[in-house]
Amino acid sequence: MNRLGKKSVLVLGGSRGIGAAIVRRFAAEGAKVVFTYLSSPDDAQALAAETGSEALRADSGDRDSLVELIVSLGPLDVLVVNSGILGAGDPLDMPPDDIDRLFxxxxxxxxxxxxxxxxxxxxxxxxxxxxxxxxDRMPMTGLAAYSASKSALKGMAKGLARDLGARGITVNVVQPGPTDTDMNPAEGPLKDVMHGFMAIKRHATGAEIAGLVAYLAGPEADVITGAAYNIDGGFTA
Ligand code: NDP
Incomplete structure (x- = not known):
């Protein structure tokens, strides 16, 4: 597989979970991959050594440092923004500062x-x-800020797709359903509740999500832009 050979790729939040699977997939496809991490330096360095990629510490919650890092890397062929946090709880009790950091x-x-x-x-x-x-579907309590943040990405992708379309740059959202990671373990306490909402009653793997990301990054996806793709075992069906 060398569909992405020599492409310069940055994955924000690549040390664990879905991000790590994306790093592995892009590296396997021949891309030159740089990824960021925040709290998991050991995982990040192990993944970098395994895949021949480069790990850089950068907090996605710190705008100026993040932009500075991106400028320092020079032109990127592919940017994947995977870093994200969950933040679940009764909105009446959640500290406003935590919500602002999530946003x-x-x-x-x-x-x-x-x-x-x-x-x-x-x-x-x-x-x-x-x-x-x-x-697209929020069937549980306690996740209003999280679902709001993920809905925002759809509007963002549509607008940026218009802004960048003249240059052939595509902007899309991949929307996973339950996926087996530290954030949402396949054997976690909410497993049966979540599977109850799904047509295919199992968590996805990070590698399955990475496959769709790689497709959107590849040459067959030139005219896909401003779109959001659910990959969720029918969670939103
Ligand atoms: P994990 O919590 O397992 O991993 C999160 C990754 O993001 C880690 O590599 C972490 O790095 C990085 N990260 C988090 N915050 C920051 C930050 N401030 N700066 C830099 N890196 C950061 O999550 P998942 O793999 O499950 O989730 C990845 C994405 O997929 C998220 O956007 C999530 O919302 C989304 N998603 C996940 C689903 C699931 O069921 N798992 C379902 C739907 C969407 P480090 O550990 O080094 O801090």
């Missing part, structure tokens, strides 16, 4: 990273946000 990481970072990358991205580049099926 900074889940909404502000994708926007500012995409704009910073777009300044130097070559024609035909790709921007891919990892959203959530919760943008």
């Amino acid at each position: 900074r990481i889940n909404i502000h970072a994708p926007y500012h990273a995409a704009v910073a990358a777009a300044r130097t991205m070559p024609d035909g580049g790709r921007i891919i946000f990892i959203g959530s099926a919760n943008a």
Whole structure:
């Protein structure tokens, strides 16, 4: 597999879970991959060694540092914004500062990273946000801020798709359903509740999500833009 050979790829939040699966997939397809991490340096360094990619520490919640990093990397062919946090609880009890940080990481970072990358991205580049099926269906309590943040990515992708379309740059959202990671373990306490909402009653793997991301980054997806794809076992069906 060398569909993405020599492409310069940045994955924000690549040390674990879906992001790590995306790093593995892009590296296997021949891309030159850089990824960021925040709290998991050991995982990040192990993944970098395994895949021949480069790990850089950068907090997606710190706009200026994030933009500075993107500028320092030079032109990117592909930007994947995967870093995201959950933050579940009764909205009447959740500290406002925690909600603001969630919005900074889940909404502000994708926007500012995409704009910073777009300044130097070559024609035909790709921007891919990892959203959530919760943008389209929120059947549980306690996740209003999270689902709001993931819905924002859909509007963002549509607008940026218009802004960047003349340069052949596509902007899309991949919206996973329950996927087996530290954030949402396949054997976690909410497993049966979540599977109850699904047609295919199992968590996805990170590799399955990475497959769709790789497709959108590849040459067959030139005219897919401003779109959001659910990959969720029918969670939103
Ligand atoms: P994990 O919590 O398992 O992993 C999150 C990754 O993002 C880690 O690599 C983490 O790095 C990184 N990250 C988190 N915050 C920051 C930050 N401030 N700066 C830099 N990196 C950061 O999550 P998942 O793999 O499950 O989720 C990945 C994405 O997929 C998220 O956007 C999530 O909302 C979305 N998603 C997940 C679903 C699921 O069921 N798992 C379902 C739908 C959407 P580090 O550990 O180094 O801090």
